[in-house]
Structure formats: C-alpha cells, structure tokens
Amino acid sequence: MTDADRFDLNDFLPYRLNAAxxxxxxxxxERYREEFGISIPEWRVLVHLHHAGDVSVRDIEARVDMEKSKVSRAASRLETAGYITKGVNDTDRRLLVLRLTDKGEALVARLLPVAMEYQDEMRARLGPLAAGLEAGLSALLSDEA
Amino acid sequence: MTDADRFDLNDFLPYRLNAAxxxxxxxxxERYREEFGISIPEWRVLVHLHHAGDVSVRDIEARVDMEKSKVSRAASRLETAGYITKGVNDTDRRLLVLRLTDKGEALVARLLPVAMEYQDEMRARLGPLAAGLEAGLSALLSDEA
DNA sequence: AAACATTTATTGCACATGCAACAATGTCAA
DNA sequence: TTGACATTGTTGCATGTGCAATAAATGTTT
Structure with a gap:
C-alpha cells in the first residue's frame, strides 16, 4: 500500500531494465539485420560457435540463454543458409556437432567488428556510468536460479 | 578484429543486458500470472491507467514502451475481463478513453504491493550496486531516439 | 538381457508479436 | 466548403515463441 497511489511505471526497476x-x-x-540478414538467435549461435568451437544444441542452450527449440530452429536456418553444418557425435549419437563452415567463419569475421563497435558506442554514451551498470548486471546474472 | 577471436557472448554488454x-x-x-492471470502488456496498461487516469491508446503507446497494436489487444482483453472500459472521447472521436472499472481498481490494489515487494527484493539482492545499475539504465533510457 | 528411466533434439500447436493496410475522424490550406 | 493530408485505433498476415509431446539414443536396474 503505502505510496502505491503514486506508483509510476517509469520508476519501476524491472520495467526500466526491460525497456532499456x-x-x-x-x-x-537492426544494424546487422540489414547488412547480414540474420536474427538475434542466429547471431548468438554463430558467435558462440566461433568462441567455443564445435558444440551441441544442449551446450548452446546452457550458455546462451535460449530455449533448446529456439536454438534448434536457429541452427536449422543457419544450416540452410550454409553458415554451419550439423554433424553427429560419434561418442553419443544423440548429440549434434554444430560447426561453422568457411562461409560462416567469414560471416562472423564481419559481424564481430560491428558488435564491438556497438558496444563501444554504448560505453561511450554511458561514460562513467558504464562500470556501475555492468556491475549491477553481473549481480543479477550471477545466482538467479 | 583485434581480440575478436576471444569474443565471449557473456562479456558482451547488449547480451548481458538482455539476458538480465x-x-x-x-x-x-510468473509471480503474478499464477495469482492474477494477466500478462505483462496487460499489467503495464493497468498500472498506467491507475497512475495517469483516463488515457487513450496513443498515450499508453508513448509512455509505456509498447506498440499500439499491442496496447490495443491488451486493452481488449482487459475489457473482456471487466477490468477496464473503452469510451469515446467527445472532443476527438478518434481517441478512446480507457478507464479502470471498480473491479480493475481492486485488481491494481492487489497487484501493486506484489510489484513493490518484487522491486524491494531486487534491490536487496543488488545491495550497494543498485544505485549504479539504476543510473546506467537512466542514461540508456534518456535520449535514445 | 529386458524393462524402465533419462537425455537430446525436433516438431506440432496455440498464442504473441510487429508491420502494413485500413476505416474513421480530424486538420488545414486554397 | 472542398479536397488533400495526418492521426488514431483495429485487424490481417506472416513470423517468432514457449511448452508439451515425441522419437532416437543412452543409461540404469533387476
């Protein structure tokens, strides 16, 4: 209750976090959809493959904050586009082995500079507030069941 | 280029912000869907109506970070559920006048304490980092075309 | 070995979403 | 006033999403 009558959505932390x-x-x-024609889920899969090497859908699900169905569909689109291949893990044939093709590596090589540039712009706009924001995000991402 | 080979999605600020x-x-x-049966867009409309009084779809669109079609559909669901009414603005008959019903006011009165409690828990988990996070969010939300 | 349980990835389904029409209304200049 | 243009809210459509169900493979228990 208390001051609930003055409750303003724009002061509400979860809303502000989500809106930002x-x-x-x-x-x-938008910046890279125009230029490269890929979506956010596809971007995440590509970047994680570049960073982690051959991985399964399960690995991506665990590390990239995406449902397995979302990963699966993103991977299928990327395969159709020729950016990755889907192989079978010989040790455990339930697992896929997702791997960047040469074309996929080339795409990532063009994507990453755009990403880093965007992050730099964000940090520039934040100035001295960047460190505080990142520390807060770390706290929210750390435990969280 | 540079250290692009070590690029880790979990260190990428836009990703971290979105994941959090x-x-x-x-x-x-989840907390209030079980208890009250409403979605996030519906929650935002309810809360904004409580805060701002009678408003049009356009007003909500401008202040609550939602597309007008999303607002329109949320409002229709809320009307069907009996939480709000849709009236016509006599001065400009293109505009709707969305208004909380008594039932809607009663729902908001139960919703807001849950929201404030959740925000308090967030701030408690963040501890001294909360201020820095909020300052960073303010910077991101301020200008932004 | 057989029966049962668990894990992995895909898919069907219902629903939400964004965008582009669209109709209704309002504004304004000639 | 008329006619061109702008604004407001709704809806059709294509697409994205989460969840549950499923099939295939593996693990476990007896």
Missing part, C-alpha cells in the same frame, strides 16, 4: 534492453537489442539487431 | 532483463521479467510475470 528492448531498445538496445532492437537498435543492435 | 529476460530473467527478471520472466520471474516477475
């Missing part, structure tokens, strides 16, 4: 994330994600995805 | 927002929103919406 939506704007940033939208602006970022 | 997703988790918080999901946890929050």
């Amino acid at each position: 994330a939506s704007r940033i994600s939208r602006a970022f995805s | 927002a997703s988790r918080i929103s999901r946890a929050f919406s």
Whole structure:
C-alpha cells in the first residue's frame, strides 16, 4: 500500500531494465539485420560457435540463454543458409556437432567488428556510468536460479 | 578484429543486458500470472491507467514502451475481463478513453504491493550496486531516439 | 538381457508479436 | 466548403515463441 497511489511505471526497476534492453537489442539487431540478414538467435549461435568451437544444441542452450527449440530452429536456418553444418557425435549419437563452415567463419569475421563497435558506442554514451551498470548486471546474472 | 577471436557472448554488454532483463521479467510475470492471470502488456496498461487516469491508446503507446497494436489487444482483453472500459472521447472521436472499472481498481490494489515487494527484493539482492545499475539504465533510457 | 528411466533434439500447436493496410475522424490550406 | 493530408485505433498476415509431446539414443536396474 503505502505510496502505491503514486506508483509510476517509469520508476519501476524491472520495467526500466526491460525497456532499456528492448531498445538496445532492437537498435543492435537492426544494424546487422540489414547488412547480414540474420536474427538475434542466429547471431548468438554463430558467435558462440566461433568462441567455443564445435558444440551441441544442449551446450548452446546452457550458455546462451535460449530455449533448446529456439536454438534448434536457429541452427536449422543457419544450416540452410550454409553458415554451419550439423554433424553427429560419434561418442553419443544423440548429440549434434554444430560447426561453422568457411562461409560462416567469414560471416562472423564481419559481424564481430560491428558488435564491438556497438558496444563501444554504448560505453561511450554511458561514460562513467558504464562500470556501475555492468556491475549491477553481473549481480543479477550471477545466482538467479 | 583485434581480440575478436576471444569474443565471449557473456562479456558482451547488449547480451548481458538482455539476458538480465529476460530473467527478471520472466520471474516477475510468473509471480503474478499464477495469482492474477494477466500478462505483462496487460499489467503495464493497468498500472498506467491507475497512475495517469483516463488515457487513450496513443498515450499508453508513448509512455509505456509498447506498440499500439499491442496496447490495443491488451486493452481488449482487459475489457473482456471487466477490468477496464473503452469510451469515446467527445472532443476527438478518434481517441478512446480507457478507464479502470471498480473491479480493475481492486485488481491494481492487489497487484501493486506484489510489484513493490518484487522491486524491494531486487534491490536487496543488488545491495550497494543498485544505485549504479539504476543510473546506467537512466542514461540508456534518456535520449535514445 | 529386458524393462524402465533419462537425455537430446525436433516438431506440432496455440498464442504473441510487429508491420502494413485500413476505416474513421480530424486538420488545414486554397 | 472542398479536397488533400495526418492521426488514431483495429485487424490481417506472416513470423517468432514457449511448452508439451515425441522419437532416437543412452543409461540404469533387476
């Protein structure tokens, strides 16, 4: 109760967090959707493959904050586009082995500079507030069941 | 280029922001979806109506970070559920006048304490980092075309 | 070995979403 | 006033999403 009558959505932390994330994600995805024609889920899969090497759908699900069905569909689109291949793990044939093709590596090589540039712009706009924001995000991402 | 080979998605600020927002929103919406049966867009409309009084779809669109079609559909669901009414603005008959019913006011009165409690828990988990996070969010939300 | 349980990835389904029409209303200049 | 243009809210459509169900492979228990 208390001062609930003065409750303003724009002062509500979960809303503010979500609104900021939506704007940033939208602006970022527009930037490379035009240029490279890929979506956010596809971007995440590509970048994780580049970083982690051959991995399964399960690995990506665990580390990239995406449902397995989302990963599966993103991977299928990337395979169709020729950016990755889907192989079978000989040790455990339930697992896929997702791997970047040469074409996929080339795409990532063009994507990453755009991403880093965007992050630099974000940090520049934040100035001295960047460190505080990142520390807060770390706290929210750390435990969280 | 540079250190692009070591690029880790989990160190990428836009990704971290989005992942944190997703988790918080999901946890929050689960909490009141079970109890009150409403979605995030519906929650935003209800809360904004409570705060701002009678408003049009356009007003909500501008202040609550939602597309007008999303607002329109949320409002229709809320009307069907008996939480709001849709009237016509006599001065400009293109505009709707969205208004909370008594039932809607009663729902908001039960919703807001849950929201404030959730925000308090967030701030408690963040501890001294909360201020820095909020300052960073303010910077991201301020200008942004 | 057989029966049962668990894990992995895909897919069907219902629903939400964004965008582009669209109709209704309002504004304004000639 | 008329006619061109702008604004407001709704809806059709294609697409994305989460969840549950499923099949295939593996693990476990007896």
